[in-house]
Amino acid sequence: MNGSENLIHTFDVEDVRADFPILNRKINGMNLVYLDNAATTQKPRHVIDALTRYYEETNANVHRGVHTLSVEATDAYELAREKVGGFINAPRPETVIWTRNTSESLNLVAATWAEEHVAKGDNIVITAMEHHSNIVPWQQLAMKKQAELRYIPAGKDGLLEMSNISKIIDSSTKIVSATHVSNVLGTVNPVDELTRRAHEVGAVMLVDAAQSVPHMPVDVQAMDVDFLCFSAHKMLGPTGIGVLYGKYDLLNDMSPFMFGGDMILEVTYEDAKWNDLPYKFEAGTPNIADAIATGAAVDYLNNLGMENVWRHEQELTAYALEQMSSLAGLKIIGPKDPTLRGGVISFMHDSIHPHDLGTGLDQLGIAIRTGHHCAMPLVRSYDVVAAARASFYIYNTKREIDELVNGISETAGYFAS
């Protein structure tokens, strides 16, 4: 953010809420308070309509079709790619590969780039606060290649311990893969510093942006990352579609991930030639409708302004941390300073198991997530096996945070009585 701060328009949350049909739902007779946004976000009418319109007016298979519907579908599909590319400031649309979700994007890089570049004795560096999807592909690859998997540790303050990174990331490091924002602690990680260090030793830098691209301005060129992964369903878009961004030359040199359909230029009974980027990585009929709807999600977010989205969540997070810390028996994990974190707050209660708390809050219409949040090693490092998590997005309000806080104390009261 720069000096023109006061020129930036912010949005009216009530207007935003009116765009989300699901917010009219009653849960156990109560208004829905949806605080499970780190798992998946809700969808505005604009995105739902994009899907409906596609299927009602344009649906056809893309590429190579000579008929009007196919041409229109192809144009819409490729326009969506351009929109997503613009959203993260990708230098060219071909660097945006559609996948199913963040997990597939990560697996793709592990199975192609890393499969070819990581050898015995090399190491792969991740952090102690990764989602399983950014741990297990690397564990498996490391075992297969007899490479080492190294973790950048996280302190009890919820921050990465950066002091040792020049020892952890060394001349045998081939790839550094780190989450931009932790889905458990909310921590915003210093990925720029990691990227600089990775490049210093000639390693590539992958950023798991599943929890950042939806919430803050992200510029892949400014960050200079080599790969970036995220999911549409966590940013107002549909389920079933995600993105892998990669630098052009890297992607261009990589082997394909899957074979068939659009990724092929030419086939004989003996052999095949690959198509150009981005198609080389898109085997078979793509998820056309959901790509187009993802373009609509990006339009919606651009219209709000990502600076504003981020500011809104920062405000909510600061307010929530303040209100929640007044609750007896509640322990919040992750950074205390709200400016160091995104809108994700994980917590434990002295005397209520997260599961019981989740059931109690659900009775009040409040949706939070409980469990290990697909980050078992991290959650266990806090000596618990499960935590409760509230996570915010553009349609959440301070009033809803008040309801959460009241709900926690009511539920605590129920079990204490």
Add this chain to the structure above:
Amino acid sequence: MNGSENLIHTFDVEDVRADFPILNRKINGMNLVYLDNAATTQKPRHVIDALTRYYEETNANVHRGVHTLSVEATDAYELAREKVGGFINAPRPETVIWTRNTSESLNLVAATWAEEHVAKGDNIVITAMEHHSNIVPWQQLAMKKQAELRYIPAGKDGLLEMSNISKIIDSSTKIVSATHVSNVLGTVNPVDELTRRAHEVGAVMLVDAAQSVPHMPVDVQAMDVDFLCFSAHKMLGPTGIGVLYGKYDLLNDMSPFMFGGDMILEVTYEDAKWNDLPYKFEAGTPNIADAIATGAAVDYLNNLGMENVWRHEQELTAYALEQMSSLAGLKIIGPKDPTLRGGVISFMHDSIHPHDLGTGLDQLGIAIRTGHHCAMPLVRSYDVVAAARASFYIYNTKREIDELVNGISETAGYFAS
């Protein structure tokens, strides 16, 4: 079909057409005549509504969520799996794995089961009429493993040459992978015979059912196939979702394909344990909405009755073959006998390139596909590099076939004059 033939209700095509909003579209001022169904089918209101309803009322991430929306979403997602399982008579719902499309299903089997079971000197058998997605994964695997890729040849009559299969499929064969219905020739292949022979030599049998499951009753238990692959978008369902069916014990013994999210039971910093079927093969947030909409597509088809769907297409195909064979200069490839084929007709015109024909027909609102249909080696074996293809589905009528036939002769007239 059995003796109760005359008890089977058939459906009213005009009623069916009324369920498909896109059929109201004008293309270049003319009514849309959609004959590109082998590429992808159109979607009925019922399926579009299932998507809308999901996003408006139920959307949440599935599994492990304790709140109401998550429970409802999980139930709907798993109910859709049961519906699809029932549709192909899978013995249990866990044998139905959600993928992105047929191509991914095929790649999954090649990258896991075949990767582990095919060794140097073994062979893999496919047919000369496979889609690229069922050729290239096997070519690549064969190269990597120094295994042999064998083709069951196809005759000029458009039928597989079965006389030699006991030599082609031999004791070194590990897997036989064949398309049930050819997307170019329309041929319905004798997969039962192939399955018997494959099992005789201890090989597994995979059926690419992309062009059969949408069009005819398919019973995986009666067929006794080991794997079966298909795409929702070719059977009234949304883009971005497909199915891999596999026998329980085979799937259970296979390694995972991708890592992360739901496919994991337990992770430590050192290692991971896999979840049970079907989740072992579903990494990351699944395509929840499209799975549910696929369930709606299955409901729609069940309501029509797959026997009726098949009969409708057989009638159209017989009629089209008859009408088209009266056109001068037109050559139809594939079996002459309409009872040996599904509703896919590929053809070439003496004096018009398929591309020009496609553009001409598009001017008349008629959507056909032109090109190599992702089956280059097969199309080339007819000494052409491209063909035109008309393919039918439940909403097509004889009147539309008349329009196609008139359109071809008008376009021919245009270029001849």
Add this chain to the structure above:
Amino acid sequence: MMGGTSGLGDLDELYEAIILDHYRSPRNSAPVDDPDVDLEVNNPFCGDEFHIQLKVSDGSVSQVGINGRGCAISQASASLLAELVEGKSYAEVKAAVDSVRRLLKGEEVTEEEQDLLGDIEALGGVRKFPVRIKCALLSWVGLDDALTDHLKK
């Protein structure tokens, strides 16, 4: 205030008084010396973990010790289990596991079985909270597997 005001009222169906009592004061939680059956059961998704120990002799369970951590439902269920199985024959334990499974799935349970289950019937409230069924079943399924294993030896 036991679910007094507001929307928490329905919680009473899940957390019956008996459940909360067992949750707060688990029965038979002391470790068993030199156990014949000794197993860990867990549900990594919710983080429930229990350690089940049995001493068995002459075809019946003579001593039980169960402890661990988990939500109110899984803890209460484990405690109810510990209370029930002590002194029961293998056949009776197997029958009880079967009855509990059917109870939780909402299937029919005979009057005779109800008598056998006693307080355990309180777990039936979980039927209205389907995600919690796994919590209630965890220790029962574990016990079943452990006994089956033990009998094979």
Add this chain to the structure above:
Amino acid sequence: MMGGTSGLGDLDELYEAIILDHYRSPRNSAPVDDPDVDLEVNNPFCGDEFHIQLKVSDGSVSQVGINGRGCAISQASASLLAELVEGKSYAEVKAAVDSVRRLLKGEEVTEEEQDLLGDIEALGGVRKFPVRIKCALLSWVGLDDALTDHLKK
């Protein structure tokens, strides 16, 4: 009847008389003996394949031979290309390729360029049929690459 009745009328915009003429009677299709530039271009998606041969001397194209198979647009375009480049200098050919690219993309083309292109302007109808642009460009892009390669030698 040249697009007389019905919906085919608009086809005339794509298939102008000049295009159909070149399609039916391709120019310079005879093979070139001992060519200096000899290449195959193809678009596997539509199955268009052309064989382009050039004899060059003193910085200009002295002889051209193009033949192959493809749709009316790609064939006419190749024939128009063959007609244009004969006798032209490398620089003129390069400039023509550039003009054609811009013409097909709907960008501005100067009057001077129009004069140079002559009949080729008839290809401009393809702009209303975006999927066919690749057909029209195929031989031009191939020629461009081939000349660039040749000049490097």
